[in-house]
Amino acid sequence: MADAKVKDFPKKGETDARLRSFIERVERLEAEKAELAEDIKEIYGEAKVNGYDPKIMRKIVRMRKMDVEKRREEEALIDVYKLAVGLD
Amino acid sequence: MADAKVKDFPKKGETDARLRSFIERVERLEAEKAELAEDIKEIYGEAKVNGYDPKIMRKIVRMRKMDVEKRREEEALIDVYKLAVGLD
Numbered sequence: 001m002a003d004a005k006v007k008d009f010p011k012k013g014e015t016d017a018r019l020r021s022f023i024e025r026v027e028r029l030e031a032e033k034a035e036l037a038e039d040i041k042e043i044y045g046e047a048k049v050n051g052y053d054p055k056i057m058r059k060i061v062r063m064r065k066m067d068v069e070k071r072r073e074e075e076a077l078i079d080v081y082k083l084a085v086g087l088d
Numbered sequence: 089m090a091d092a093k094v095k096d097f098p099k100k101g102e103t104d105a106r107l108r109s110f111i112e113r114v115e116r117l118e119a120e121k122a123e124l125a126e127d128i129k130e131i132y133g134e135a136k137v138n139g140y141d142p143k144i145m146r147k148i149v150r151m152r153k154m155d156v157e158k159r160r161e162e163e164a165l166i167d168v169y170k171l172a173v174g175l176d
Contacts (some may be wrong), residue, residue, distance in 0.1 A: 007152055019145075022135040026128055026149055033124045040117045047110040057107075061114055064095055 006031055094119055 006027045009020050044054035063071055082088075094115045097108050132142035151159055170176075 018138060019135070019140055022131055022138075022140065023145065023148060023152070025131050026145070027152070029124050029128045029131070030149065033121055033128075036117050036121045036124070040114055040121075043110055043113050043117070047107070050106060050110075052107055052110065057111065057114070060111060061118065064111070064115070 006024065009024075044057060047057060048054050066074075094112065097112075132145060135145060136142050154162075
């Protein structure tokens with residue numbers, strides 16, 4: 001569970017209850033985020049076992065997030081620059 | 089909903105169903121992660137309205153994640169280095 005990863009504040013410390021509550025809320029969500037990141041890593045691992053290259057997949061995920069026009073523009077520009085510096 | 093943010097693959101393209109499924113799973117989790125990041129931002133915003141400094145809070149969250157001994161060691165070292173370069 002996400003909560004298990006969240007530290008307790010000192011019980012009898014003079015912590016500001018309101019600030020503590022904000023921090024704890026952030027920490028709970030951060031723990032959930034970390035779990036999702038872990039799940040994502042597992043999917044890439046599973047894909048790798050199935051013969052897919054995780055590095056390339058990450059590039060694909062990034063590309064699919066982009067606006068199509070922006071992506072094509074960028075790809076065209078990369079080709080131009082590659083040519084310019086002799087990258088074949 | 090998280091799913092709304094996930095793009096559809098071309099319906100009649102010759103995409104590899106397995107690869108597509110991996111990518112879609114990753115994208116779904118990435119969308120959830122993005123939502124959590126948004127929620128976290130909102131908490132910091134709420135804290136700010138209540139007079140707390142989000143930048144300092146982020147430092148506190150980072151510190152609480154650290155091993156206590158490691159953190160104290162680092163803090164001591166920072167003091168030493170500050171002294172060494174005349175940071176007061």
